[in-house]
Amino acid sequence: MITDHFPILGLRVRTPRLELRPPSLDDLSALADLAADGVHDPAVMPFLVPWTDQPPAGRALSVIQYNLGVYSRWTPEEWHLPLAVLREGRVVGVQDMTARDFAVTRQVSTGSWLGLEHQGKGIGTEMRAAVLHLAFAELGAREAASGAMEGNTPSERVSRRLGYRDDGTALFAIRGAPLRERRFRLTREEWASHRLDLSITVTGLEPCLPFFGAEDRSE
Known part of the structure; x- marks a missing residue:
């Protein structure tokens, strides 16, 4: 089985409503359809890389190619874990987690998106809570970072509800104009209290731990 060689594909995180898992080919097809149907109001851009500005077919293809590509580049020193989010067996979006030199820094970063029809139902909060549990309770992370572009109020609300604190801003050129990202950080202690x-x-x-650089999960 492929999980004998790359056990990451067998990882599962479950909440009362959701299942998060590395996307299968069928999951990727469903995610591509979601992306083609729309992820956000076209008048705003919530992503540093404006991949959603492509036509529907381009958005769909980029989701498939990007998610397949992250596995080919995976190392314990630098990894990117994309998790398809399913509700009642239906793919509704993506929750991802990335890290560089996790064995040393014990720091992760997260990002996500949901199909338009699945927004405003508390799914974004629940799937972030799920991946934070994976990071802190299971992998032994000490800090988690996130960011929200100006105007992305739902993402900012999720961060604040889960206990993140402000961690500065950064300015980027998006769609040919300056756009500021607000950054947030969550410590292990803040996560535990929120x-x-x-x-x-x-x-x-368990078999995934060496792939995350997380064999030593001591405090």
């Missing part, structure tokens, strides 16, 4: 009262389970993790 974590949601959710039953979260993780399966398939």
Whole structure:
């Protein structure tokens, strides 16, 4: 089985409503359809890389190619974990987590997107809570970072609800104009005091630990 060689593909994170898992080819097809149908109001750009400015077919193809590519570049020193988010067996979006030199820094960063029809239902908060549980409770992370472009109020609200604190800003050129990103940071202690009262389970993790650079999960 492929998980004998790359166990990351067998990782599962579950909450009362959601399942997060590395996307299968069928999941990628569903994500491509979601992206083609739209991820946000075209008048705003919530991403540093404006991949959603492409036509629907281009958005769909970019989702497939990008997600397949992250596995080919995976190393314990620099990894990117994209997780398809499913609700009642239906793919609704993506929650990802990245890290560089995790064995040393114990720091992760997160990002996400949801199909338009699935927004405003609390899914974004629940899937972020799920990946933070994976980071802090299972991998031994000490800090998590996130960011929200100006105007991306839903993402900022999720961060604040989960206990992140302000961590400065950065200015980028997006669509030929300056746009500021607000950055947030969450320590292990802040996560513990703000974590949601959710039953979260993780399966398939043990063989993945060397791939995350997380064999030593001591405090």
